[in-house]
Amino acid sequence: MDNRKTVPILPLEAYTDQEWFDREQERIFSRTWAFAGLAEDITEPGQYVSVQAGLNNIFIVMGEDRKLRAFHNICRHRGTQLLRAVGKTRKVITCPYHDWTYDLEGCLRSVPDRRNQFPDLDMTSLGLKRASVARWRGMLWVHPDEDADPITDWFGGVESRLGPHDIDALVEYHKGRTEYTIAANWKIVVENYIDGYHLSHLHSGTLSMYDHSRIESGFAGPHFYFQEPLSPDYAAEVEKNAPQPLVIPAEQAGAWVPMLFPGIGLAENEDSWSVFHVTPLAPDRSRVVTRTKLADVSLLAFASQSIRSYNFWSKKVRGKYDSDDADDPMASGDFMQEDIYACEQQQRSLKSPFFEHGPSALKGEAGVRRHQELVMAWMGKE
Ligand code: FES
Numbered sequence: 588m589d590n591r592k593t594v595p596i597l598p599l600e601a602y603t604d605q606e607w608f609d610r611e612q613e614r615i616f617s618r619t620w621a622f623a624g625l626a627e628d629i630t631e632p633g634q635y636v637s638v639q640a641g642l643n644n645i646f647i648v649m650g651e652d653r654k655l656r657a658f659h660n661i662c663r664h665r666g667t668q669l670l671r672a673v674g675k676t677r678k679v680i681t682c683p684y685h686d687w688t689y690d691l692e693g694c695l696r697s698v699p700d701r702r703n704q705f706p707d708l709d710m711t712s713l714g715l716k717r718a719s720v721a722r723w724r725g726m727l728w729v730h731p732d733e734d735a736d737p738i739t740d741w742f743g744g745v746e747s748r749l750g751p752h753d754i755d756a757l758v759e760y761h762k763g764r765t766e767y768t769i770a771a772n773w774k775i776v777v778e779n780y781i782d783g784y785h786l787s788h789l790h791s792g793t794l795s796m797y798d799h800s801r802i803e804s805g806f807a808g809p810h811f812y813f814q815e816p817l818s819p820d821y822a823a824e825v826e827k828n829a830p831q832p833l834v835i836p837a838e839q840a841g842a843w844v845p846m847l848f849p850g851i852g853l854a855e856n857e858d859s860w861s862v863f864h865v866t867p868l869a870p871d872r873s874r875v876v877t878r879t880k881l882a883d884v885s886l887l888a889f890a891s892q893s894i895r896s897y898n899f900w901s902k903k904v905r906g907k908y909d910s911d912d913a914d915d916p917m918a919s920g921d922f923m924q925e926d927i928y929a930c931e932q933q934q935r936s937l938k939s940p941f942f943e944h945g946p947s948a949l950k951g952e953a954g955v956r957r958h959q960e961l962v963m964a965w966m967g968k969e
Pocket residue numbers: 662663664665666667682683684685686687
């Protein structure tokens with residue numbers, strides 16, 4: 588990545604304005620593949636998940652034929668949202684407002700008091716509007732456009748740069764599911780994710796198990812890829828205590844932390860795979876949901892993995908600063924708390940009349956500038 592222009596690309600209002608936010612929803616989040624869940628969220632007919640994809644609420648449901656279909660979550664009568672969150676339907680989808688009922692293939696099947704109220708109704712023209720659905724690398728994805736290009740076209744260029752795990756062979760670690768509401772624009776959260784410059788500073792205590800001097804990162808199309816090996820002393824620790832058989836080859840141990848456009852981070856290391864899903868809520872507010880999967884190793888191997896991590900972490904993982912305040916994120920020893928703190932502080936500073944963006948690091952922040960260029964291009968502002 589050789590982007591020598593070391594000034595930020597996006598204007599301040601890109602991080603603060605409602606109008607800019609609304610345009611991003613329309614031009615970026617409504618025109619790209621959106622993460623909708625893990626493949627195991629839908630395993631039987633009638634099960635569904637719903638997700639916001641920019642301006643569109645979309646649900647995926649499995650039909651009686653076990654095929655996945657995606658529909659816009661909008662009743663064809665007066666537009667009420669049909670399904671909420673995640674769950675298992677019965678055989679049909681019934682709108683809560685006036686009980687119009689659709690089958691799992693999206694066809695309108697019944698309308699209460701139809702003869703009296705809608706004598707000329709053509710039910711065949713009132714099926715649910717379709718969206719696109721795909722399963723890719725153990726995840727479910729939707730695209731608002733029924734005729735979207737295949738997801739493999741969208742992610743094809745970055746696929747060989749992603750981490751080494753076979754995601755379908757891992758099992759979800761439910762306690763690893765987290766949800767954060769962060770008082771920062773989604774781009775600040777994403778920029779923090781792809782900023783290699785902060786790793787050895789903000790996370791000097793918490794991410795010392797990686798060798799930040801050997802980062803390999805860049806963009807494949809709009810998607811950011813990132814890999815760094817283990818630090819030599821942690822690698823020795825892993826070698827001593829690694830469960831057998833190894834989950835991934837030793838030479839691939841380290842952090843694989845790509846950020847797929849727009850806002851779907853993945854994080855793999857030798858033990859685990861996680862998704863880090865950023866959803867914009869407002870110009871100054873974002874939600875991040877993480878879900879984690881682990882190798883389905885035997886209990887003994889899993890225990891030894893945990894002990895190994897614990898031993899290393901108890902020696903090495905400290906907060907950036909010591910503090911008597913138990914709630915101080917900078918003393919928490921949790922890199923996520925450190926990141927959230929930094930993101931929220933940046934967002935607050937944007938309001939100060941004295942805020943002025945300083946120069947951007949030639950290498951360590953090249954990804955941040957590239958991401959800003961991509962956002963600008965998608966917004967049609969180039
Ligand atoms: S809005 Fe759905 S049945 Fe009326």
